[in-house]
Amino acid sequence: MSANEQLLIFDGDCAICSTSARVLKKMIKDRIAIKPYQRLDLAEYGLSSELTSKAVYYISGKKRYVAAAAMAQVLIDSKTIWAVAGWFIKLPLIRTLAKRVYYVIAANRHRLPGGTPECQLPDNERGKHN
Secondary structure (H helix, E strand, O other): OOOOOEEEEEOOOOHHHHHHHHHHHHHOOOOOEEEEHHHOOHHHHOOOHHHHOOOOEEEEOOEEEEHHHHHHHHHHHOOOOOHHHHHHHOOHHHHHHHHHHHHHHHHOHHHOOOOOHHHOOOHHHOOOOO
């Protein structure tokens, strides 16, 4: 991976995740690569399918962000008007709330509209925060 490469990695088997990735791609005007983990050599990024099936990961050069922090940094790095939302998410109180909300949604994504059985995390993985 090059020193300035930027990549958001998501779970392509999850309908909610795939829809969110498509919406985000439009929001950030395709300025950052967004790819499902199933189409990547995760070892190249120091990741595993176990990790990337539970949360989004954002790789920016040598830095790695996960979950809500990943989403915030993608918005900031997109250098679009959405960067303001990214900075807002990074505020201390909002950051804590965003992290909790992210993992509640991730644990229940199979129950959301458009969710599929593939979106469901195993019972022993729900509520775990990496």
